Amino acid sequence: MNRNTDYIPFSKPCLGTDEEKAVCNVLKSGWLTTGKETIAFEKEFASFLDVPWAIALNSGTAGLHLSLEAVGVNSGSFVVTTPYTFTASAEIIRYLDADPLFVDIDEHTYNIDPDLIENVLKKRSKKISAILPVHIAGYPCEMDRIEELSKRYTVPVVEDAAHAFPVKCGTRYTGTIGTTGIFSFYANKTITTGEGGMVVTGNSDIADRIKIMRLHGMDREAWDRYICPETSWYYDVVEAGYKYNLTDLAASIGRVQLGKAVMFLEKRKKIAQRYNEEFMELDFLELPSYRTDHAWHLYLLKIVPEKLTITRDQFIIQMKEAGIGTSVHFIPLHLMSYYKKQYDFKDDDFPHALKNYLVSFSIPIYPDLSETQVERIINTIKEIGLKAYKTRQL
Ligand SMILES: Cc1ncc(COP(=O)(O)O)c(C=O)c1O
Numbered sequence: 001m002n003r004n005t006d007y008i009p010f011s012k013p014c015l016g017t018d019e020e021k022a023v024c025n026v027l028k029s030g031w032l033t034t035g036k037e038t039i040a041f042e043k044e045f046a047s048f049l050d051v052p053w054a055i056a057l058n059s060g061t062a063g064l065h066l067s068l069e070a071v072g073v074n075s076g077s078f079v080v081t082t083p084y085t086f087t088a089s090a091e092i093i094r095y096l097d098a099d100p101l102f103v104d105i106d107e108h109t110y111n112i113d114p115d116l117i118e119n120v121l122k123k124r125s126k127k128i129s130a131i132l133p134v135h136i137a138g139y140p141c142e143m144d145r146i147e148e149l150s151k152r153y154t155v156p157v158v159e160d161a162a163h164a165f166p167v168k169c170g171t172r173y174t175g176t177i178g179t180t181g182i183f184s185f186y187a188n189k190t191i192t193t194g195e196g197g198m199v200v201t202g203n204s205d206i207a208d209r210i211k212i213m214r215l216h217g218m219d220r221e222a223w224d225r226y227i228c229p230e231t232s233w234y235y236d237v238v239e240a241g242y243k244y245n246l247t248d249l250a251a252s253i254g255r256v257q258l259g260k261a262v263m264f265l266e267k268r269k270k271i272a273q274r275y276n277e278e279f280m281e282l283d284f285l286e287l288p289s290y291r292t293d294h295a296w297h298l299y300l301l302k303i304v305p306e307k308l309t310i311t312r313d314q315f316i317i318q319m320k321e322a323g324i325g326t327s328v329h330f331i332p333l334h335l336m337s338y339y340k341k342q343y344d345f346k347d348d349d350f351p352h353a354l355k356n357y358l359v360s361f362s363i364p365i366y367p368d369l370s371e372t373q374v375e376r377i378i379n380t381i382k383e384i385g386l387k388a389y390k391t392r393q394l
Pocket residue numbers: 058059060061062085086088089134160162163183184185186196197
């Protein structure tokens with residue numbers, strides 16, 4: 001394999017001349033930071049999801065932080081969430097001096113198990129200030145159950161939909177079901193602005209709070225002060241806020257990407273379908289759940305260790321040797337030094353999360369993958385698996 005020409009990266013943003021033009025227009029406009037591009041991006045995003053408010057931020061992490069702050073998560077309270085996620089989903093709980101209350105996942109979907117959420121809510125032994133489900137890989141959590149629990153126990157839900165744009169959960173888009181939902185436009189996400197994020201909500205008080213907190217706690221943004229017809233230099237600081245606003249440069253890319261989101265999804269769906277068809281017959285692999293709609297941000301495969309003479313790690317090494325990038329989503333948070341030390345976790349505290357982690361890996365799935373590349377990925381996985389297939393010992 002010639003690594004320079006044939007290597008298939010694990011992830012690659014899909015950007016073209018439309019994005020280039022949009023950025024150049026902003027560069028020439030004389031206004032680079034949050035302004036009319038960002039306002040237009042927010043409006044278009046809200047309209048796409050059919051939700052009243054969308055607030056653009058410089059990351060999904062910022063969206064999670066400001067959402068938890070706005071719904072009232074505070075020192076001494078707990079947020080019920082999953083250990084099977086990226087660290088952003090839990091670190092923001094610590095920003096507010098609250099604690100994550102991890103519950104295990106459903107081993108088939110990788111998503112938080114609603115029965116276990118109910119168990120901790122039922123106990124009422126801790127002050128639970130929010131539920132934070134994460135739609136892992138773009139596969140929607142059981143939001144009907146989670147919504148019902150949220151109402152019954154009057155606990156707000158902040159949806160981490162960083163992987164889940166766009167996908168419907170029943171008739172509604174993920175991210176629009178909770179009190180707030182957050183999306184990420186990080187470079188490997190289903191649409192990207194390089195770095196960026198969006199919070200959506202149907203609650204006007206929460207939208208107002210997030211708008212103020214995203215820019216230093218000021219009551220007016222720079223765009224209002226310098227450009228709007230009612231121009232005035234005056235502003236007040238009403239809170240000690242943060243610096244989380246999105247630039248117009250990034251928003252201009254986001255607007256173009258948003259226009260392509262459905263086309264991107266169709267392409268990822270087609271690739272997932274090819275993978276599903278080809279891997280279905282291989283008993284050394286377990287496929288991702290796809291009973292309902294899926295955003296297919298990630299394609300998570302599990303090896304069946306009893307059927308193979310190699311481990312997941314060896315599988316990954318052989319994929320790399322064949323020129324194919326892979327990744328692991330996720331190393332559960334209870335295995336990370338910080339959380340271990342802070343909460344004294346043992347590896348098997350969350351058995352499904354641990355089990356899935358040890359056997360899973362993610363393979364490339366993005367709109368720019370060619371059919372030839374998809375075939376090569378399929379054939380390489382088959383070859384590695386069949387070569388390492390355990391034949392029965394007599
Ligand atoms: C599940 C999850 N939540 C939140 C985030 C944070 O998003 P961002 O990188 O935009 O801050 C990520 C980032 O990869 C993620 O995977």
